[in-house]
Amino acid sequence: MPNALRDDVYRRPLATALDRLGIGPGWRCVDVGAGAGDVSVALAEIVGKEGRVYAVDSDPRARDEVAAAAATFTQVLAITQAAEDLLLPEQVDLAFCRFLLMHVVEPGLVLNRMCRAVRPGGYLVAQEPITSAGRVNGAPMSMPRARHPDVGAMLPSLVQETGATIVDAWAEAPAGAGPGVVADYLSSLTGVDPRHDPVVLPPLVTVVGRVPEPTRAGG
Numbered sequence: 001m002p003n004a005l006r007d008d009v010y011r012r013p014l015a016t017a018l019d020r021l022g023i024g025p026g027w028r029c030v031d032v033g034a035g036a037g038d039v040s041v042a043l044a045e046i047v048g049k050e051g052r053v054y055a056v057d058s059d060p061r062a063r064d065e066v067a068a069a070a071a072t073f074t075q076v077l078a079i080t081q082a083a084e085d086l087l088l089p090e091q092v093d094l095a096f097c098r099f100l101l102m103h104v105v106e107p108g109l110v111l112n113r114m115c116r117a118v119r120p121g122g123y124l125v126a127q128e129p130i131t132s133a134g135r136v137n138g139a140p141m142s143m144p145r146a147r148h149p150d151v152g153a154m155l156p157s158l159v160q161e162t163g164a165t166i167v168d169a170w171a172e173a174p175a176g177a178g179p180g181v182v183a184d185y186l187s188s189l190t191g192v193d194p195r196h197d198p199v200v201l202p203p204l205v206t207v208v209g210r211v212p213e214p215t216r217a218g219g
């Protein structure tokens with residue numbers, strides 16, 4: 001799996017989302033469907049030793065990969081757990097997922113579990129692609145192995161249906177022509193070198209949601 005390349009080509013949407021949240025030292029986060037832990041490490045760097053990052057993935061192999069990637073970050077705790085059964089020892093300030101909902105059976109169910117893991121006033125952030133909006137030499141891309149390759153297109157509604165308020169939402173697509181990370185990433189995904197063909201990778205839709213605080217009765 002081209003984790004490092006993925007992280008490189010999609011680093012800007014991640015940086016923009018984290019910047020938008022105002023995340024800082026001491027935050028408690030969960031990275032759901034953490035894979036090799038690239039996002040978990042990025043979060044750990046920001047939250048520091050006083051913070052906590054739960055790196056959750058259903059694949060037990062991810063635990064070892066996260067352990068290796070986050071060896072120097074004691075604040076990262078890798079957990080083998082299905083997102084559908086998400087259960088953490090504490091409520092978090094931020095529940096995050098990237099390229100996860102496209103693979104699960106019921107994206108809405110997973111977002112609901114993530115929302116329940118967040119403290120009132122905390123954030124729910126999802127970054128998912130619209131695969132068919134990607135183009136190689138003008139032709140639409142596809143990803144037959146994914147259950148919901150275009151789930152990014154539904155993301156604003158899916159987040160809203162959890163009860164979270166949308167703070168911000170946008171789409172961003174890395175693009176290029178000729179040698180470079182965009183071509184390398186596409187080759188690693190499809191096995192086909194685009195050579196000098198123009199490539200627009202699938203736009204990644206980011207939705208930043210805020211979990212409502214309980215309203216005070218009788219104020």
Ligand SMILES: C[S@@+](CC[C@H](N)C(=O)[O-])C[C@H]1O[C@@H](n2cnc3c(N)ncnc32)[C@H](O)[C@@H]1O
Nearest residue numbers: 033034035057058059082083098099100103104
């Ligand atoms: C494409 S990778 C994305 C990894 C990482 N989020 C990133 O952006 O680099 C998808 C990850 O989701 C995990 N995954 C798939 N279905 C899951 C589920 N139901 N619960 C938890 N993790 C799941 C896979 O094992 C895999 O590690």
